[in-house]
Amino acid sequence: MNHRHPFIVIEGLDGTGKTTLRKGLFRLWEGLYGVTPLCVLTTNFLAADQAAAIVTGKYQPNAGNRDAYLSAIAADKRATLDRLVLPQRPARPVIADRWLLSELAFFAVKHGMRASETYETLAAHLTVAPDLTLVLDLETDASMSRAQARQGDAVRADWDVHDVQSRVRETYEAVVTKPDEFPLLGNVVRLDARRLRSEVLLAAWDVLRERQLVPSLAAHAEGGETHG
Amino acid sequence: MPGADVSVLAQCPSPLPAGDESARALLEDVGLGFWLELPQRHGAETRNQRGALHRAADTAAQNILVEQSGTAWSDAVTAASAAAAWWVGFFAVIRHRGVHHTTLEPHPGPLHEQALGTAVSVVAHGMATRVLEAALRNSDDDPALRAAYCRAIEAGVCVEPELPRLVDELAELRLVDLVSTTARWRGRFTKYAGGTGAGQVE
Numbered sequence A: 001m002n003h004r005h006p007f008i009v010i011e012g013l014d015g016t017g018k019t020t021l022r023k024g025l026f027r028l029w030e031g032l033y034g035v036t037p038l039c040v041l042t043t044n045f046l047a048a049d050q051a052a053a054i055v056t057g058k059y060q061p062n063a064g065n066r067d068a069y070l071s072a073i074a075a076d077k078r079a080t081l082d083r084l085v086l087p088q089r090p091a092r093p094v095i096a097d098r099w100l101l102s103e104l105a106f107f108a109v110k111h112g113m114r115a116s117e118t119y120e121t122l123a124a125h126l127t128v129a130p131d132l133t134l135v136l137d138l139e140t141d142a143s144m145s146r147a148q149a150r151q152g153d154a155v156r157a158d159w160d161v162h163d164v165q166s167r168v169r170e171t172y173e174a175v176v177t178k179p180d181e182f183p184l185l186g187n188v189v190r191l192d193a194r195r196l197r198s199e200v201l202l203a204a205w206d207v208l209r210e211r212q213l214v215p216s217l218a219a220h221a222e223g224g225e226t227h228g
Numbered sequence B: 001m002p003g004a005d006v007s008v009l010a011q012c013p014s015p016l017p018a019g020d021e022s023a024r025a026l027l028e029d030v031g032l033g034f035w036l037e038l039p040q041r042h043g044a045e046t047r048n049q050r051g052a053l054h055r056a057a058d059t060a061a062q063n064i065l066v067e068q069s070g071t072a073w074s075d076a077v078t079a080a081s082a083a084a085a086w087w088v089g090f091f092a093v094i095r096h097r098g099v100h101h102t103t104l105e106p107h108p109g110p111l112h113e114q115a116l117g118t119a120v121s122v123v124a125h126g127m128a129t130r131v132l133e134a135a136l137r138n139s140d141d142d143p144a145l146r147a148a149y150c151r152a153i154e155a156g157v158c159v160e161p162e163l164p165r166l167v168d169e170l171a172e173l174r175l176v177d178l179v180s181t182t183a184r185w186r187g188r189f190t191k192y193a194g195g196t197g198a199g200q201v202e
Ligand SMILES: Nc1ncnc2c1ncn2[C@@H]1O[C@H](COP(=O)(O)OP(=O)(O)OP(=O)(O)O)[C@@H](O)[C@H]1O
Pocket: A012, A013, A014, A015, A016, A017, A018, A019, A020, A021, A146, A147, A149, A150, A154, A193, A194, A195, A196, A197, A198, A200, B194, B195, B196, B197, B198
């Protein structure tokens, strides 16, 4: 029986349905398996002294603040692992809405850095890989129109535009096709995000069941308590 | 909703298919025996007339089941949804005697029938989710059952942002309680609506 809950990452271009899938998995775990996951984001502002560097590096990226930004997100991810992910895993699954892949794409597109170079810098600070990185795969036209159809103000003129999103998608492709070179992504599984929301959730659930990252329900019914 | 027909609002739902003991057992299993029993006992008999609330309940069940029928879980979902129409309709009938859910003032203002239809589908989805979870806890082997559960979950995710407005519109305490305790939602905290794409903290 699996007493250590999984750490799962959801990646994908803006508007591909990451948050939707994260909420779906949250409800699935809470409703069916009786355990409430912890959800985290790619940056969680846990390394307080790095917060300013994160905001500047993300919203005004330039050659001068690139390295400070990279080490700030490394510190923040390290703090997220040490203070949230690792302490919580005995009790609950952790679902991250974006993690490493998004950062590799950001540095490739905004700073022209090779994914392997960004990866090496981040990897020096991180010791734990997720069990699974789910990558929602969708053409940029479709993902951008989904992102724009949504209410709210989360679309950025220097990011949610066609050429940037296409380059992000290329970086994703390049990384995802060479998983051995990026072990801190864990197992990488691509999901076709063109499908209905419920079908994407079902596909993700099937991946979790196949890999025994969710408890077996037969055992649940017989043994009562599944989570020690 | 002035002038509404009480017998249409609190219409008796169709009974479970004869002899479907496994569907009934599933409903009992999740503690929903009463959910079916009261509408069956107290529902108004109306011939050849299906009100808007019953149509909303049918639609909610169909959205989850798609083509599936004839299993204990699909019959139980259909029955739990149909009963949702009666519960919402019944509370709508006595709504004028109720109080506002936050101020506790009497005489809640009028209401559009459309809001009741939305309330029925929210309640039907919530109950269907419970039924499907009970069925899955017995066995998750059936792919059609897993697919139906995923549709119920996503229906819940999609409707969540509309719930604060629905609750405001329903206004009356008992109707608000019925909806807000049946739906799975995170209360009025809707900061998630905008997305994380541009790095917005959700
Ligand atoms: N499979 C799907 N089919 C159709 N629409 C979808 C699907 N998944 C999500 N959506 C809708 O697309 C919009 C964007 O979805 P969501 O917010 O989940 O994307 P996201 O990947 O989290 O975006 P961001 O990167 O900007 O945070 C939402 O309105 C959502 O309801």
